[in-house]
Amino acid sequence: MCGIFGYAGSRVVCSSRDAERALALLRHRGPDATGFVSGPGWGIGACRLAIVDLVAGDQPVRNESGTIHVVLNGEIYNYRELQEELRGHGHRLRSSGDTELLAHLWEEHGKALLSHLRGMFALAVVDERTQKLFLARDRLGKKPLYWMRSHGGLFFASELKALRPFAQSWVVDPPALEAFLTFGFVPEGSCFVRGVEKLPPGHWLELDIPTGEIRSGCYSTFEFSPDPTLSxxxxxxxxxxxxxxxxxxxxxxxxxxxxxxxxxxxxxxxxxxxxxxxxxxxxxxxxxxxxxxxxxxxxxxxxxxxxxxxxxxxxxxxxxxxxxxxxxxxxxxxxxxxxxxxFVAQAASAAxxxxxxxxxxxxxLAGYRRFLLAAAAERLPTRWALAAGLAALGLVSGKPWLSRRFREGLRDPTGGYLAWGPVKFTPGEVASFLGREPNLASFHRVLAQAPEDSAVNRLRALELFFFLPGDLLVKMDRATMACSLEARSPFLDxxxxxxxxxxxxxxxxxxxxxxxxxxxxxxxxxxxxxxRGPKRGFEPPLRQWLAGPWVGEVQRVLHDPRCSLRGFLRMGPLAKTLSKLAVADPPRHARAVFTLLTLEHWLSRWG
Known part of the structure; x- marks a missing residue:
């Protein structure tokens, strides 16, 4: 696992000292070694967390002739099989690591090498023969890859912070803010900083270094194709x-x-x-x-x-x-x-x-309760669906918001996701305190491609291609990498x-x-x-934290006129929304307040 950084362009402005500073911002991702190589109009580097071939696996790597250079963040799990294949074709490998083989696969297959890879990765290839920079990201987006145009070239990095020194401006992107307030995360297809892009999962990008021309494409997609004969x-x-x-x-x-x-x-x-x-x-x-x-x-x-x-x-x-x-x-x-x-990553990284x-x-595998609600709503007539849904929820007296959420889900054109999913503020609530309707294009793109013949599969599509890359994979990558720990997920093979x-x-x-x-x-x-145990998960006692150790911070963020939130949100309508939620839906009220705390601290640190 690594942090990678690089740039390319015929007029690019980036000194080796600038590149070293950018890599230093990524050192938590790879504290074992740092390497950087450059040529006319390009430079790539990596901070390495040594896991495979501890001695000879440092990056960047190159082919035998020194014309192809590669950096990799992630793991190619089928590296042994690929090494055997390459040796059979006459390639001489200096290491047993998974990064070097990419240079040789590039010689053999060009961008088609991506179809041979089984793993989690964000990679960069510089081919001096063709004067191209090639970037690619794994099929589900397990490993991050940001890029932007600036200072006469293209810059890329594993984390946003490494690009900031090279950005010509650093301002919040309005659609990304709107999506964040709704869902609590920044979806794929948008970035919280205007002018910075994320390479989408399953995609590649190629830059012609002399001309600055960019080409991009998709190399992998997943499609629902239920087999009715499967027992x-x-x-x-x-x-x-x-x-x-x-x-x-x-x-x-x-x-x-x-x-x-x-x-x-x-x-x-x-x-x-x-x-x-x-x-x-x-x-x-x-x-x-x-x-x-x-x-x-x-x-x-x-x-x-x-x-x-x-x-x-x-x-x-x-x-x-x-x-x-x-x-x-x-x-x-x-x-x-x-x-x-x-906390888990911190503890595990010590071992x-x-x-x-x-x-x-x-x-x-449809592990969330909202899948049960979707199945119940689809299977039964509407008048019976409410009873079935409440049973699936395990509704008890004193929690009227659960009943209301289920009823809202029955009317939800997204198949219940906005009512039963991880929403912090509804689109209508966001509109009230932003003064404009939120742009949720990233969400609707995924929804438009989701299966229409099954409510359960529609929710699965939103979980897999919206929530997973926008929230869960980001959470796991950043939390573990902050502690120099690599997390691998067999279910996401x-x-x-x-x-x-x-x-x-x-x-x-x-x-x-x-x-x-x-x-x-x-x-x-x-x-x-x-x-047979119940669904478990990291369900923190958020309401207790907000009313206990974080109560002073809640009061400061919501009431201090010096807070950065006031430059983005209309505090009067926001206060009314929070007051209503506190009574009508206490769990969502807690999530909404945490969303505001998160935004305030981001603006204070990065805004």
């Missing part, structure tokens, strides 16, 4: 086979690899498959105070015959954490689970360099994803239980209490 037994068997293969690939490393146990089904499945493969990975559990999660993690470890390292987590976070998060997540991210995720996790399981998009929704859900298929697939692998 539950066959689907479960195939899922285990593919997930085991994905896990085996992600256990490849020249340093110890751990499996992070959260106490839930997804991470437990990965640990069980690693054990079945004959591996004995270190099992890590970070104790954040949930006795149920700890009990299930201990049960999983005992059933696998492996010791569990229980690492102490942080207690209630202090207000000083908020500016730290603004530094780590250099686009604002108002997902409250960033707090425990960051290992690489962890496997269960990320992607909820999005692919491209072959696992492709297969699960062929599984009909009826095999994914029972009427009142999520992840039906995974529960079936892990019979014999996991204890019953883990396999």
């Amino acid at each position: 539950e037994e066959d689907a479960a068997q195939r899922l285990v086979e593919l997930l085991a293969e994905a896990t085996a690939l992600r256990l490849r490393a020249d340093v110890p690899v751990a499996v992070f146990l959260s106490g839930g089904l997804d991470s437990a499945s990965i640990a069980a498959l690693a054990r079945r493969l004959g591996e004995e990975p270190k099992l890590l559990f970070v104790d954040l105070g949930d006795a149920g999660e700890k009990h299930r993690a201990l049960a999983t470890a005992a059933s696998l015959g492996l010791p569990l390292d229980v690492l102490p987590g942080e207690g209630a976070p202090s207000p000083e954490l908020l500016p730290k998060l603004a530094e780590v997540f250099d686009e604002p991210l108002a997902d409250p689970s960033v707090v425990p995720t960051y 290992v360099k690489v962890v496997l996790n269960g990320d992607g399981g909820d999005e692919l 491209q072959e696992v994803v492709r297969f699960l998009l062929t599984v009909p929704p009826k095999l994914l859900l029972s009427p009142f239980r999520t992840k039906r298929l995974l529960r079936r697939a892990t019979r014999g692998l996991l204890p019953t209490e883990v396999r």
Whole structure:
């Protein structure tokens, strides 16, 4: 894993000292080594976290003739197979790492090399023979890649902060602000800083260095194609086979690899498959105070015959954490689970360099409760759908907002996502305190391509291609990389994803239980209490934090006239919205306030 930076252009202005300063801003992503190489009109560099070929794997790398130069952030998991193929074609490799082989694959295939890669990556190639800079990003967007035009050339980096010294201006992009206030994250297709782009997942970009001409394209897409003939037994068997293969690939490393146990089904499945493969990975559990999660993690470890390292987590976070998060997540991210995720990464990084996790399981296998609501609403007549939906919610007296949210979801043209998903402020609320209708083009682009014949698959599409790259993958990348820790996600292997998009929704859900298929697939692998356990997740006690250690910060942000928010939001309509939410929907009120805290600290640090 690395942080990468570079530039190219016939009139580009960037000294080697400037490049070194940019790489220094990325050193947390790769503290083991830093390298930089340049030529007429170009320069590329990387900060390396050494995981494969610890001695000879430094970057940038080049081919035998020294005409092709490569930097890579991420991992190419099938590197051994690709190395064997290249040696068969007469290539001489100086290292056993995964970055060098990219230079040789470029010689063999050009941009078609991307179809040979199985991994998570953002990469850059400079070909001195053709005077081209080539950038590419993995199929799901696990690894970030920002770029912009400035100072006579194109600049790119793994994180936004490394581009700031080269930007001609640094102002908030209005549509990105509108999307952030609605969803709590900045979606793919937009960037919080105007003039900076993100290379989309599954895409490449090519710059002709002498002319400055840019070409770009898509090399990979995922499509839903449910197979009505697929049986539950066959689907479960195939899922285990593919997930085991994905896990085996992600256990490849020249340093110890751990499996992070959260106490839930997804991470437990990965640990069980690693054990079945004959591996004995270190099992890590970070104790954040949930006795149920700890009990299930201990049960999983005992059933696998492996010791569990229980690492102490942080207690209630202090207000000083908020500016730290603004530094780590250099686009604002108002997902409250960033707090425990960051604490977990800090604790785990003291023990290992690489962890496997269960990320992607909820999005692919319909693990959120909103999938049950969508299925109930679709399956039953409207007058019965409310009763079924409330049962799926586990509604109890004293929580009227759950009933209201479900009713709103039945009328929601997005299939319930705006009512049941991670919305902080509704589009109407955002319009009231911005003074304009929010531009949610990134959301509607994904929605327009989502399946129309299944409410469950429509939600899965939004989770996979909107929420996952905009929120979950950003959260995991930045939190772990801030601690020089690499996180690998077998559920997000491209072959696992492709297969699960062929599984009909009826095999994914029972009427009142999520992840039906995974529960079936892990019979014999996991204890019953883990396999049948409730959906778990990093659900922090946000309301307690806002009313406890963060209460002073809440009062400052909402009432201090010197706060930066006032330059963007109309505080009168905002106060009315918050007052209504405090009574009508306390959980969303807490998420909305956290969104405002996140925005204020971003503006204070980066605005």
